[in-house]
Amino acid sequence: MSVGRDAILEADGIGVRFGDFVALDGVSLAFRRGGITGIVGPNGAGKTTLFNVLGGQARAGTGAVRFDGADITALPAHGRARLGLTRTFQISRELGALTVLENLLLAFPRQPGEGVLPALFQKARVRRAEEEAIARARALLDRVGLWRLADAPADALSGGQKKLLELCRALMLEPRFLLLDEPAAGVNPVLVGEIGDFIRTLQGEGMGFGIVEHNMDLIAALCDPIYVLAEGRVLTHGSFREIAANTRVTEAYLGGVA
Numbered sequence: 001m002s003v004g005r006d007a008i009l010e011a012d013g014i015g016v017r018f019g020d021f022v023a024l025d026g027v028s029l030a031f032r033r034g035g036i037t038g039i040v041g042p043n044g045a046g047k048t049t050l051f052n053v054l055g056g057q058a059r060a061g062t063g064a065v066r067f068d069g070a071d072i073t074a075l076p077a078h079g080r081a082r083l084g085l086t087r088t089f090q091i092s093r094e095l096g097a098l099t100v101l102e103n104l105l106l107a108f109p110r111q112p113g114e115g116v117l118p119a120l121f122q123k124a125r126v127r128r129a130e131e132e133a134i135a136r137a138r139a140l141l142d143r144v145g146l147w148r149l150a151d152a153p154a155d156a157l158s159g160g161q162k163k164l165l166e167l168c169r170a171l172m173l174e175p176r177f178l179l180l181d182e183p184a185a186g187v188n189p190v191l192v193g194e195i196g197d198f199i200r201t202l203q204g205e206g207m208g209f210g211i212v213e214h215n216m217d218l219i220a221a222l223c224d225p226i227y228v229l230a231e232g233r234v235l236t237h238g239s240f241r242e243i244a245a246n247t248r249v250t251e252a253y254l255g256g257v258a
């Protein structure tokens with residue numbers, strides 16, 4: 001399957017080493033504009049490392065990353081977010097102590113400082129930005145049914161609610177393309193379904209996704225194409241039916257890359 005000119009995000013020959021260990025070895029893949037692309041593979045295959053390179057949290061030793069035709073290989077994460085590319089992060093212990101609403105407000109992009117503005121205008125501008133952030137946060141929390149928990153500490157949420165909060169944090173940046181790191185991990189099956197529905201709704205609004213996930217039900221329900229990573233390389237890619245029928249994929253999951 002070729003994504004070709006439909007690609008919004010592309011990785012080209014990405015190589016990452018940790019000392020002598022090769023975590024990614026010339027990985028090339030493409031994410032379709034407005035599509036939902038899956039990345040699966042056994043533990044240690046390099047999926048999170050690849051997401052870090054795509055999101056700007058880590059630099060590759062070799063290769064290039066392009067977003068919407070622009071070379072973003074050297075662009076830091078906040079620069080990528082400004083272009084419309086962002087990713088989710090697990091709610092850390094520090095963020096868990098903050099309320100649900102505070103988590104979203106912290107994620108709101110800050111305006112670049114304009115030091116020459118008189119203090120009075122600056123204040124008005126900051127207040128407007130705060131009001132905008134609160135309105136955006138409220139609208140998102142309403143959508144996922146978490147507004148009633150706005151003042152609760154994030155740590156008090158269930159695993160699934162935390163995943164929805166992670167998603168909303170990323171949505172505060174109004175991305176065009178979102179990388180989701182294990183959106184179903186630690187989530188009960190009912191909420192996995194709800195998270196999947198929400199992703200589909202966002203896709204219907206024009207957003208594209210890349211999803212790293214071990215939950216094959218969610219991958220099968222949402223993703224096409226799906227890339228299979230094993231030992232730092234792309235083993236194959238295709239529809240869920242195609243990769244499920246590929247014996248090299250089964251073997252990779254059982255421990256030996258064919």
Ligand SMILES: Nc1ncnc2c1ncn2[C@@H]1O[C@H](COP(=O)(O)OP(=O)(O)OP(=O)(O)O)[C@@H](O)[C@H]1O
Pocket residue numbers: 018021023041042043044045046047048049050
């Ligand atoms: N900072 C690091 N230093 C050394 N080795 C690392 C580092 N980060 C990752 N690795 C190694 O690189 C390999 C790929 O790790 P990565 O987390 O990308 O895999 P993964 O496919 O996301 O695995 P999982 O499904 O278990 O999350 C692993 O062997 C891991 O131990």
